[in-house]
Amino acid sequence: MIHRYSKKGINFLLDTNSGSVHVLDDAAYQLAGLIDETMSEECPQQLFDKLSNIPEDELRTAYQELYALKQAGQLFADDDYIDVSRYIPTDAPVKALCLHVAHDCNLRCNYCFASTGDFGTGRRIMPPEVAKKAIDFVIARSGARKNIELDFFGGEPLMAWDTVVQTVDYARKRGAETGKHFRFTITTNGLLLDAEKIDYINENMDNVVLSLDGRAQVNDRFRKTVNGTGSYDIILPKFQQLAANRGEKDYYLRGTFTKENLDFANDVEHIADLGFSSLSVEPVSAEDGCGYELTEADLPAIFAEYDRLTDIMLERKKQGKGFTFFHFMVDLNQGPCVVKRLRGCGAGYEYVAVTPDGDIYPCHQFVGKEGFCQGNVLAGTFDLDIAQRFASMNIYTREKCRDCWAKFYCSGGCSAANYNANQNMDEPYALGCEMERKRLECAIYLKAAETIAEDL
Numbered sequence: 001m002i003h004r005y006s007k008k009g010i011n012f013l014l015d016t017n018s019g020s021v022h023v024l025d026d027a028a029y030q031l032a033g034l035i036d037e038t039m040s041e042e043c044p045q046q047l048f049d050k051l052s053n054i055p056e057d058e059l060r061t062a063y064q065e066l067y068a069l070k071q072a073g074q075l076f077a078d079d080d081y082i083d084v085s086r087y088i089p090t091d092a093p094v095k096a097l098c099l100h101v102a103h104d105c106n107l108r109c110n111y112c113f114a115s116t117g118d119f120g121t122g123r124r125i126m127p128p129e130v131a132k133k134a135i136d137f138v139i140a141r142s143g144a145r146k147n148i149e150l151d152f153f154g155g156e157p158l159m160a161w162d163t164v165v166q167t168v169d170y171a172r173k174r175g176a177e178t179g180k181h182f183r184f185t186i187t188t189n190g191l192l193l194d195a196e197k198i199d200y201i202n203e204n205m206d207n208v209v210l211s212l213d214g215r216a217q218v219n220d221r222f223r224k225t226v227n228g229t230g231s232y233d234i235i236l237p238k239f240q241q242l243a244a245n246r247g248e249k250d251y252y253l254r255g256t257f258t259k260e261n262l263d264f265a266n267d268v269e270h271i272a273d274l275g276f277s278s279l280s281v282e283p284v285s286a287e288d289g290c291g292y293e294l295t296e297a298d299l300p301a302i303f304a305e306y307d308r309l310t311d312i313m314l315e316r317k318k319q320g321k322g323f324t325f326f327h328f329m330v331d332l333n334q335g336p337c338v339v340k341r342l343r344g345c346g347a348g349y350e351y352v353a354v355t356p357d358g359d360i361y362p363c364h365q366f367v368g369k370e371g372f373c374q375g376n377v378l379a380g381t382f383d384l385d386i387a388q389r390f391a392s393m394n395i396y397t398r399e400k401c402r403d404c405w406a407k408f409y410c411s412g413g414c415s416a417a418n419y420n421a422n423q424n425m426d427e428p429y430a431l432g433c434e435m436e437r438k439r440l441e442c443a444i445y446l447k448a449a450e451t452i453a454e455d456l
Helices: 026-032 045-050 057-069 082-086 128-141 157-178 195-204 217-222 231-246 265-273 298-319 340-341 385-390 413-421 432-455
Strands: 004-008 010-016 020-024 098-101 147-153 182-186 207-211 254-259 279-285 350-354 360-361
Touching: 004 026, 004 432, 010 217, 010 432, 020 026, 020 057, 026 057, 045 057, 082 340, 098 128, 128 147, 128 157, 128 195, 128 350, 147 157, 157 182, 157 195, 195 231, 207 231, 217 231, 254 265, 265 279, 265 298, 298 432, 413 432
Parallel strands: 098 147, 098 350, 147 182, 182 207, 207 254, 254 279
Antiparallel strands: 004 010, 010 020, 350 360
């Protein structure tokens, strides 16, 4: 399986199964659209006839180059992974925990997938005792794995600050006792940040996710406080202080775009201009009919905006003002392991979410959904049947993924997004697929353009 596309004068040929990415001249690019896995050593006469606009010697050279790639296993490579998929273990240890320390929030974001913070289950804070039981749960379920990821989430986790601090202390204590190492992440809207919390976060959190949608008018359209006022002016100086004091530690500033700001590249650039170097602005997940949801009719505008964003990023890098955009990150040299390429994030079996009541769900986006509760950390229960259902899904169990050139990059997409769109985790979220393929094309183009610029 191959995929061809051109962008800004650069021709790309991707071989899906080998992961090879080739930059082609015009002759080879046209030729690649007419060949398949049955190509023989000699260029057939019919190709000379179809591409009579190309000199024969040039066409013959291009054909031989493509044939050499095929012989090297870098073009029309066999899919060796389908056999691997049949033997992926479904009893993997739990290695990551999303701790919902607060089912409450001090913002009332219109587009919030969590029903403005309480996930439709009532506003409450996780007691430290529940958090500690969650730590015991993940340690017990982590098997021989040493490193464990723990994400403080909500709602707004700073509303449960005492629980956060106690949990960090307890996790480190229990980690030392059991030979485990915890890495902490916190996601926050920033309203409750102060100097003390900033210092603590920068000292103890391995990663921080800061929520800001972009320009003030864009952010404040949806991200309002409980009294209906915008949040931009309150949170921005706090985010800037946190990022400035963070040193080399990871963070990224995450925003959301909707139908209301299809010019979201302006929001990305605005955030970068504010001094943030690691950022993302991602498409909204919203119900049909809400007014700000993304539809198929929006795709041309979204695609054009992703194209414009690549131009912005290249130009800013030339100026020494480059930044990292999360959705344009791609590793063409090695990438994730085979298992990750086949089945993705690990939700439901390697990664779970825990609510303030101790209930366990496959991830934060499944919290509160009927039929997806996997157990409870207080009761010491964990439904292995649900875990195995998630672990058994991969790009080969999702029929529409099998013939997609991007399948080893997206790994079948997000199960929650699939379920929300189709009530079926095995049915890909079509709109999300279209945007993901476009982002991958942009990401690969950026890699190539930067490499070419460095070689000049």
